[in-house]
Amino acid sequence: MAAPRASLHLVARVWNGGTRGIRGPSRVLAPEGNQKEGRSLLRFLADRFHDVEVLRDYLLRKQVMKVNQKNRPFIYIKQRYGPYVAGAYFILKQGGAVRFQGKEWIRPNQRGHFSLDFLKLQAVPVEAVDASGCAINYQGLDSLLALKELQSLWLQHCPHVDDWCLSRLHPLASSLQELSLAGCPRISERGLACLHHLWNLRRLDISDLPAVSNPGLTRILVEEMLPNCEVLGADWAQGLKLGPEEQSRDPASPMPA
Amino acid sequence: MLRSALLLGLGRGPLGRGLSTHRGGSTLDWERKVSEIKKKIQSILPGGAWDPLYNTSYLPPEHADVVIVGGGVLGLSVAYWLKKLEKPRGAIRVLVVERDHTYSRASTVLSVGGIRQQFSVPENVQLSLFSVDFLRNINEYLAVVDDPPLDIQFNPSGYLLLASEKGAAIMENNVKVQRQEGAKVCLMSPEQLRNKFPWINTEGVALASYGMEQEGWFDPWCLLQGLRRKVQSMGVLFCQGEVTRFVSSSHHMETMSGEEVNLKRIHEVHVKIDQSLEYQPVECAIVINAAGAWSGQVAELAGIGKGPPGTLQGTKLPVELRKRYVYLWHCPQGPGLETPFVIDPSGTYFRREGLGQNYLGGCSPTEEEEPDPGNLEVDHDFFQDKVWPTLAQRVPAFESLKVRSAWAGYYDYNTFDQNGVVGPHPLVLNMYFATGFSGHGLQQAPAVGRAVAEMVLEGHFKTINLSSFLFSRFYLGEKVQERNII
Ligand SMILES: Cc1cc2nc3c(=O)[nH]c(=O)nc-3n(C[C@H](O)[C@H](O)[C@H](O)COP(=O)(O)OP(=O)(O)OC[C@H]3O[C@@H](n4cnc5c(N)ncnc54)[C@H](O)[C@@H]3O)c2cc1C
Numbered sequence: 001m002a003a004p005r006a007s008l009h010l011v012a013r014v015w016n017g018g019t020r021g022i023r024g025p026s027r028v029l030a031p032e033g034n035q036k037e038g039r040s041l042l043r044f045l046a047d048r049f050h051d052v053e054v055l056r057d058y059l060l061r062k063q064v065m066k067v068n069q070k071n072r073p074f075i076y077i078k079q080r081y082g083p084y085v086a087g088a089y090f091i092l093k094q095g096g097a098v099r100f101q102g103k104e105w106i107r108p109n110q111r112g113h114f115s116l117d118f119l120k121l122q123a124v125p126v127e128a129v130d131a132s133g134c135a136i137n138y139q140g141l142d143s144l145l146a147l148k149e150l151q152s153l154w155l156q157h158c159p160h161v162d163d164w165c166l167s168r169l170h171p172l173a174s175s176l177q178e179l180s181l182a183g184c185p186r187i188s189e190r191g192l193a194c195l196h197h198l199w200n201l202r203r204l205d206i207s208d209l210p211a212v213s214n215p216g217l218t219r220i221l222v223e224e225m226l227p228n229c230e231v232l233g234a235d236w237a238q239g240l241k242l243g244p245e246e247q248s249r250d251p252a253s254p255m256p257a
Numbered sequence: 258m259l260r261s262a263l264l265l266g267l268g269r270g271p272l273g274r275g276l277s278t279h280r281g282g283s284t285l286d287w288e289r290k291v292s293e294i295k296k297k298i299q300s301i302l303p304g305g306a307w308d309p310l311y312n313t314s315y316l317p318p319e320h321a322d323v324v325i326v327g328g329g330v331l332g333l334s335v336a337y338w339l340k341k342l343e344k345p346r347g348a349i350r351v352l353v354v355e356r357d358h359t360y361s362r363a364s365t366v367l368s369v370g371g372i373r374q375q376f377s378v379p380e381n382v383q384l385s386l387f388s389v390d391f392l393r394n395i396n397e398y399l400a401v402v403d404d405p406p407l408d409i410q411f412n413p414s415g416y417l418l419l420a421s422e423k424g425a426a427i428m429e430n431n432v433k434v435q436r437q438e439g440a441k442v443c444l445m446s447p448e449q450l451r452n453k454f455p456w457i458n459t460e461g462v463a464l465a466s467y468g469m470e471q472e473g474w475f476d477p478w479c480l481l482q483g484l485r486r487k488v489q490s491m492g493v494l495f496c497q498g499e500v501t502r503f504v505s506s507s508h509h510m511e512t513m514s515g516e517e518v519n520l521k522r523i524h525e526v527h528v529k530i531d532q533s534l535e536y537q538p539v540e541c542a543i544v545i546n547a548a549g550a551w552s553g554q555v556a557e558l559a560g561i562g563k564g565p566p567g568t569l570q571g572t573k574l575p576v577e578l579r580k581r582y583v584y585l586w587h588c589p590q591g592p593g594l595e596t597p598f599v600i601d602p603s604g605t606y607f608r609r610e611g612l613g614q615n616y617l618g619g620c621s622p623t624e625e626e627e628p629d630p631g632n633l634e635v636d637h638d639f640f641q642d643k644v645w646p647t648l649a650q651r652v653p654a655f656e657s658l659k660v661r662s663a664w665a666g667y668y669d670y671n672t673f674d675q676n677g678v679v680g681p682h683p684l685v686l687n688m689y690f691a692t693g694f695s696g697h698g699l700q701q702a703p704a705v706g707r708a709v710a711e712m713v714l715e716g717h718f719k720t721i722n723l724s725s726f727l728f729s730r731f732y733l734g735e736k737v738q739e740r741n742i743i
Contacts (some may be wrong), residue, residue, distance in 0.1 A: 167413030
């Protein structure tokens with residue numbers, strides 16, 4: 001009982017601090033003041049006792065390790081079933097949804113289970129991925145980048161997708177037509193600048209990005225950079241925004257058309 | 258008896274309670290006052306909270322295991338890796354001596370913050386790849402409990418190097434090396450270049466190489482502050498002062514070939530305290546020379562290069578101050594968000610700065626035109642005469658531009674081969690170098706710090722073999738030169 005609570009107090013959240021759109025565990029927690037007291041006590045202890053400091057350091061590291069663990073590639077599946085199935089498996093494991101070419105969307109149920117029927121679709125490319133709200137990070141992109149025919153990619157409200165990740169999308173340039181980054185807390189205009197590699201893009205959603213310093217200007221500059229692409233910016237999508245949960249319950253279209 | 262006892266008890270009761278409530282009241286009061294005072298102090302201090310940056314002017318300790326001269330990015334990186342790799346924790350006492358905590362003249366904060374893998378020497382590519390990995394995971398390496406995460410503002414926009422016909426073959430070879438080491442670099446023909454960046458005039462360009470990932474620019478100040486914060490939390494000591502003297506002992510020895518050499522060992526570092534005539538001797542076992550552009554002078558203090566010319570003893574550390582200008586201009590019709598860090602065959606470079614059609618760039622002067630490094634004043638004619646013409650030729654939109662500001666900084670320029678010097682001195686046995694990177698020291702600092710720490714702690718390079726960057730190459734005449742594509 002006490003352990004998970006304590007660990008929440010012990011370290012400040014590394015990535016999620018101060019961002020919108022992610023329901024971090026701290027909000028469920030007791031009142032703010034209580035938490036602060038706990039933290040300052042630990043800070044006091046940490047200042048005086050080396051062990052407490054080491055422990056807090058370790059816990060901080062563990063948070064990061066957990067995300068990295070979730071983003072390990074499934075090497076065996078890739079060897080056995082090929083990149084499409086491995087990529088799909090990776091996304092489904094993360095709680096996202098995939099669509100093989102000419103097939104229905106596959107997505108896990110509430111408890112995270114999904115049918116393994118798609119294992120036989122080895123030769124069918126994946127054409128759409130909805131990884132909204134998933135813990136996918138720079139390393140986890142490896143599995144996505146192997147999906148060479150990917151046309152649509154939704155990465156809405158992904159807490160670990162950052163500018164570094166955007167710089168890795170260029171191998172998908174010839175296939176990717178639709179990309180949504182709405183609500184990603186760590187994406188800034190610096191990362192958006194490398195989307196110029198994606199020359200085939202027809203539709204790009206960059207609304208609700210809190211780390212972008214100047215959303216209006218950024219949107220105009222992105223539009224200039226990608227002249228053949230429809231860019232959805234902050235003002236346009238304001239009223240239409242859907243939380244990642246609502247979306248995942250709607251199997252037909254993961255984004256408002 | 259009973260009555261009196263009861264009375265006493267009763268009597269004590271309220272009295273005791275009275276006292277305790279009274280005391281309780283006063284503690285409450287006192288606590289409130291203390292918290293008020295605390296708030297007041299906090300509001301007075303710059304930044305609103307206690308900032309370790311301003312609390313480092315105290316005297317240095319009387320002894321330290323490792324004294325690092327220079328608290329720039331290289332010095333701090335060495336400090337970080339020493340503490341990170343030490344076993345057991347807290348085993349070594351590291352002192353960083355920095356004469357200017359505002360870093361007003363330090364190269365680190367005056368650089369343009371670029372990172373690339375487009376080098377021709379494999380070691381440089383490796384150093385840069387390691388460092389970019391460090392920067393990407395900076396919040397794993399430099400996380401401090403209770404402090405907010407760092408945002409180094411990395412712009413992953415890549416470097417675009419242009420080659421003339423003469424340089425094309427070299428460029429192709431260089432890219433081969435870079436790819437072998439794992440860099441994501443692609444070659445582009447002038448045609449492809451025009452398609453991708455229509456604002457470039459490809460006249461005189463035969464080939465271009467373009468970094469797709471892991472290249473771009475970042476905020477050097479943030480890296481420096483992040484390192485400072487982290488090493489301080491790891492127990493590294495700081496002091497503000499200038500290293501003015503080394504006290505060392507020497508042994509005369511004879512090499513196998515009968516040559517006489519003078520082996521030295523530094524025992525004490527004299528630190529002159531800021532704005533006073535006092536100095537404090539610091540006993541130490543190892544000295545790291547990370548004094549950037551001034552590291553040649555620091556080496557001289559240790560007697561390096563004071564010997565008959567042509568001998569190892571007479572071999573200087575060939576690191577000098579070289580003044581470089583950076584100009585920031587505005588150009589409303591300039592290239593857009595996709596603009597990479599462009600390097601022209603002439604050596605002129607520029608990159609985008611922010612979103613408001615601002616750009617910054619410059620070029621290195623020729624050997625004959627080297628400006629006097631005595632001060633950091635900017636020569637605006639240099640832009641008009643040397644930089645602008647090539648800029649406007651390469652990017653016609655730059656024909657009309659307005660220079661907004663400019664600054665100058667010092668390269669830690671290695672006159673021998675423009676590459677870093679890493680590892681121990683062969684004669685001054687306990688002086689280690691981390692300097693001489695001549696314009697690419699910032700991006701390689703995370704990896705170089707690790708290499709030096711490995712050398713100090715283990716006696717050899719482990720992660721990246723930097724044997725070709727040892728000091729002895731100056732005596733042996735073995736240059737490690739970048740093959741430029743101009
Ligand atoms: C205009 C310009 C652009 C650049 N662009 C890039 C780039 O794009 N990418 C890149 O990687 N690199 C770049 N560089 C190079 C890079 O800035 C340097 O190589 C790097 O910062 C060197 O770091 P340092 O810690 O050795 O030096 P510094 O930051 O200069 O630190 C040395 C410190 O030592 C202190 N010191 C010196 N002598 C003493 C003493 N006797 N006692 C006590 N303290 C002392 C100094 O006060 C100074 O703070 C650029 C440099 C310049 C000038």
